[in-house]
Amino acid sequence: MLSVALQALHTLRARRTTLVGSFTALALGVALLTVMGLALASSLEAPPRAPERFVAAPVVVKGADTLRVSTPIGTRTQPLARPRAVPAAVVTELRQLGRVTLDRTFAVRAENAPGDLVGHPWPVAAFASYEIASGRAPRTDREVVVTGSWAEPGRTLRTEHGDVTVVGTVADRGFEHAVFYTAARAARLAPRSTQLVVAARPAAVRNAVRGVPGVQVLTGDGRRLADPDPDRDREALTALNALFGTAGGVTAFVSVFVVASTFAFAVAQRRREFGLLRTAGATPGQLRGTVLAEALLVGALASAAGCALGGYGAPRLARWTVDGGLAPGWFRIGARTWPYGAAFSAGLLVALLGAAAASWRAGRTGPAEALREADVDSRPMTRGRRLCGAGLLVTAAVLPLLDDPGDLLHRKTYVSRPMVLITAVALLSPVLVRPLVGLLTRAPAARLPGATWLLVREHAVAGVRRTAAVAAPVLVTVALTGSLLGATATLNAARAAETRDRTTAAFVLTPPDDAGFDAATLRAARAVPGAEVSGTSASAVYVLEDGVALVRSEARAADPAALAATARLPLAAGRTADLDDGSIIVNEEWERHTVGQRVRVWLGDGTRRTLRVAAVLRTGTGDNGVYITPANASGAAVDRVDVALRDGADAGAVAAGLRKAVRASGGRVRTADQWVAAAHPQSDRTTRLGLLLVLGIALVYTGISLVNTTVMATADRGRELAALRLAGATRAQVLRLVGTEAVTVVAVGALLGLLVAVVELAGMRQALRLLSAPDPVRLPWPALGAATGACAVLAATAAVATAWPAVRRGAAELAGLRQ
Numbered sequence: 001m002l003s004v005a006l007q008a009l010h011t012l013r014a015r016r017t018t019l020v021g022s023f024t025a026l027a028l029g030v031a032l033l034t035v036m037g038l039a040l041a042s043s044l045e046a047p048p049r050a051p052e053r054f055v056a057a058p059v060v061v062k063g064a065d066t067l068r069v070s071t072p073i074g075t076r077t078q079p080l081a082r083p084r085a086v087p088a089a090v091v092t093e094l095r096q097l098g099r100v101t102l103d104r105t106f107a108v109r110a111e112n113a114p115g116d117l118v119g120h121p122w123p124v125a126a127f128a129s130y131e132i133a134s135g136r137a138p139r140t141d142r143e144v145v146v147t148g149s150w151a152e153p154g155r156t157l158r159t160e161h162g163d164v165t166v167v168g169t170v171a172d173r174g175f176e177h178a179v180f181y182t183a184a185r186a187a188r189l190a191p192r193s194t195q196l197v198v199a200a201r202p203a204a205v206r207n208a209v210r211g212v213p214g215v216q217v218l219t220g221d222g223r224r225l226a227d228p229d230p231d232r233d234r235e236a237l238t239a240l241n242a243l244f245g246t247a248g249g250v251t252a253f254v255s256v257f258v259v260a261s262t263f264a265f266a267v268a269q270r271r272r273e274f275g276l277l278r279t280a281g282a283t284p285g286q287l288r289g290t291v292l293a294e295a296l297l298v299g300a301l302a303s304a305a306g307c308a309l310g311g312y313g314a315p316r317l318a319r320w321t322v323d324g325g326l327a328p329g330w331f332r333i334g335a336r337t338w339p340y341g342a343a344f345s346a347g348l349l350v351a352l353l354g355a356a357a358a359s360w361r362a363g364r365t366g367p368a369e370a371l372r373e374a375d376v377d378s379r380p381m382t383r384g385r386r387l388c389g390a391g392l393l394v395t396a397a398v399l400p401l402l403d404d405p406g407d408l409l410h411r412k413t414y415v416s417r418p419m420v421l422i423t424a425v426a427l428l429s430p431v432l433v434r435p436l437v438g439l440l441t442r443a444p445a446a447r448l449p450g451a452t453w454l455l456v457r458e459h460a461v462a463g464v465r466r467t468a469a470v471a472a473p474v475l476v477t478v479a480l481t482g483s484l485l486g487a488t489a490t491l492n493a494a495r496a497a498e499t500r501d502r503t504t505a506a507f508v509l510t511p512p513d514d515a516g517f518d519a520a521t522l523r524a525a526r527a528v529p530g531a532e533v534s535g536t537s538a539s540a541v542y543v544l545e546d547g548v549a550l551v552r553s554e555a556r557a558a559d560p561a562a563l564a565a566t567a568r569l570p571l572a573a574g575r576t577a578d579l580d581d582g583s584i585i586v587n588e589e590w591e592r593h594t595v596g597q598r599v600r601v602w603l604g605d606g607t608r609r610t611l612r613v614a615a616v617l618r619t620g621t622g623d624n625g626v627y628i629t630p631a632n633a634s635g636a637a638v639d640r641v642d643v644a645l646r647d648g649a650d651a652g653a654v655a656a657g658l659r660k661a662v663r664a665s666g667g668r669v670r671t672a673d674q675w676v677a678a679a680h681p682q683s684d685r686t687t688r689l690g691l692l693l694v695l696g697i698a699l700v701y702t703g704i705s706l707v708n709t710t711v712m713a714t715a716d717r718g719r720e721l722a723a724l725r726l727a728g729a730t731r732a733q734v735l736r737l738v739g740t741e742a743v744t745v746v747a748v749g750a751l752l753g754l755l756v757a758v759v760e761l762a763g764m765r766q767a768l769r770l771l772s773a774p775d776p777v778r779l780p781w782p783a784l785g786a787a788t789g790a791c792a793v794l795a796a797t798a799a800v801a802t803a804w805p806a807v808r809r810g811a812a813e814l815a816g817l818r819q
Contacts, residue, residue, distance in 0.1 A: 034310020064214020474749025482757025516637025530649025
């Protein structure tokens with residue numbers, strides 16, 4: 001064993017390119033795993049947030065904002081779409097304990113002002129420690145105080161509630177742009193109050209509200225729950241965790257795939273060396289032990305380097321996500337150590353497994369056979385590889401048939417399924433390489449002069465393992481690009497088509513913010529001659545499925561007659577006109593979805609109702625919620641108005657009338673097509689940045705791996721290049737051959753990757769058909785072309801640059817190179 005190890009050590013210098021390539025692939029792979037592990041670990045906890053609006057309030061009493069339903073396995077909860085006000089009887093009792101200050105929050109729209117203005121009564125300003133910086137407090141209905149310096153005292157603000165004069169300013173606290181009215185004026189603008197401040201002992205307040213369902217008494221740090229969107233940190237962490245989880249999954253797959261294939265290729269390149277060692281008397285066990293010892297040494301060093309590199313890169317990734325708006329400003333990489341251990345162990349394990357799989361076959365090969373196979377891959381496919389590849393291919397094809405079609409539209413599915421397909425195609429690639437190379441080179445070889453394309457074909461086919469190894473990073477690059485971008489584009493197109501099919505309106509009116517349209521704007525819109533107006537509101541309905549799962553469904557509240565005139569709902573059963581105050585339109589995902597059945601639900605404010613199923617919507621892409629009447633969505637503001645044209649109405653005149661009607665509120669008038677394009681864009685900025693994170697990191701790594709593998713493959717061809725030079729080929733011809741072969745191998749990998757993407761999107765299309773949804777398929781051809789072109793440039797450049805030092809020598813000198 002010692003003599004075999006010494007012999008292997010003597011070959012290290014000749015194998016330095018292979019060792020450097022293996023080290024680089026593993027170090028970068030472990031670095032990516034470390035970065036993603038640190039980012040994922042840091043997204044598990046948010047820093048504690050102190051109260052903002054009520055930091056100086058003694059006690060805050062908040063109305064019920066959570067629906068609680070008892071089930072056989074415990075209480076299930078869901079946030080209410082419309083929190084309840086503090087009951088009047090409770091307010092009366094609290095007034096006997098101390099001074100009560102009612103809080104109110106409402107949207108304010110003003111010309112030449114911040115777009116996120118909110119109104120409050122002036123008395124609550126003291127609880128956020130606001131103090132007058134200039135001017136004075138408001139005294140009349142037409143006077144206000146604003147935060148910050150965007151408006152000076154004396155300025156007149158034109159709002160949808162009328163003109164007001166700024167009489168004072170307070171310092172900006174950084175969490176809101178507020179406009180403070182007198183308490184009386186704020187009460188008329190927002191009659192409903194969901195929380196209040198009481199100047200009394202907390203124990204006395206708790207006794208006063210005891211027995212009132214859902215009412216909360218907040219003190220200390222708990223007062224932050226009365227701030228706007230108190231769950232924003234938790235929601236941000238959930239989104240961030242999902243993003244890093246997806247990116248980590250893709251990165252882990254790419255890292256493991258590339259590292260395993262690189263180490264296997266590095267071992268396969270040593271077949272001639274193994275043959276010589278076997279001839280010298282080495283046993284199969286000695287060869288495997290030597291390979292595993294080298295893999296252990298390289299794996300340990302590369303994994304350690306990768307952990308150090310990942311620790312350096314993780315804080316930079318965190319800053320990029322914050323700057324890009326993907327993460328909140330407080331997000332930082334924490335001092336966690338387990339990601340380092342996990343990444344180091346994973347890198348070492350993958351290196352050992354990749355080397356072991358290749359060395360096992362090398363150890364079983366006889367000396368003469370090993371020497372013969374060193375030049376020509378006569379048996380590139382083993383039985384185990386063929387069975388594993390076929391098994392994964394069948395698994396990827398059969399599993400979607402067994403699952404709910406809707407699952408194929410979920411991000412976890414369309415991110416993970418291509419990984420199974422990529423692995424299957426990579427395992428079967430030696431079988432696919434020969435026909436693909438023949439397909440790509442047949443026409444050029446027949447039509448172009450010279451023997452370049454003939455040699456490209458013969459070299460690529462003779463070295464199937466080498467061709468498959470170089471094509472593997474390209475396969476991953478193109479498959480992930482086509483699958484992930486294609487799935488997102490296909491779903492966007494399907495949802496947009498579904499939305500367009502649902503509306504028969506000529507125009508859609510939308511407010512400038514979440515506050516919705518006021519009654520005056522709706523009256524003005526309905527008064528436009530020739531307009532059939534249907535205003536709808538966003539709400540929610542809750543239902544208990546299987547007796548234990550409290551499920552929230554997004555709901556639209558609409559007048560049934562107006563809805564039937566402006567919408568074409570995708571009904572599977574029933575009629576839109578049958579909707580009334582005692583019924584509901586559900587979709588096929590509901591447990592009870594038969595017309596005429598009665599279903600127990602909770603409305604957006606937690607009110608319990610039993611409603612009759614009036615109609616059933618097809619499942620579609622999952623955006624088909626439920627429909628109720630306005631009576632079952634009390635207090636929900638109209639946030640969308642669909643307008644159909646009456647017979648004989650002029651579209652231009654109606655559009656002009658609608659623009660005039662919404663001008664005071666700042667609303668927008670769009671045609672139906674314009675509204676669909678705005679409501680369902682190709683992808684918003686956050687989605688684009690998320691895809692860039694998921695794909696960008698993985699594709700940069702595969703690009704580096706492609707260069708790495710190409711260098712390893714080309715550096716191993718010294719004698720082959722010498723034979724060409726001795727046969728009379730010039731340096732330029734040899735370099736042209738090497739570059740052409742590299743581009744051809746990239747094309748093979750691109751075709752295999754395209755095959756994966758097409759199969760993935762075909763499965764998604766079938767799922768859309770089964771869900772009765774539009775089924776457009778969108779392959780991202782520009783991105784696929786860019787990815788393939790970048791791979792071709794990288795591979796050709798790396799191959800030519802590696803071959804140049806060798807062909808620069810004389811032919812006789814090349815012939816004496818050691819292999």
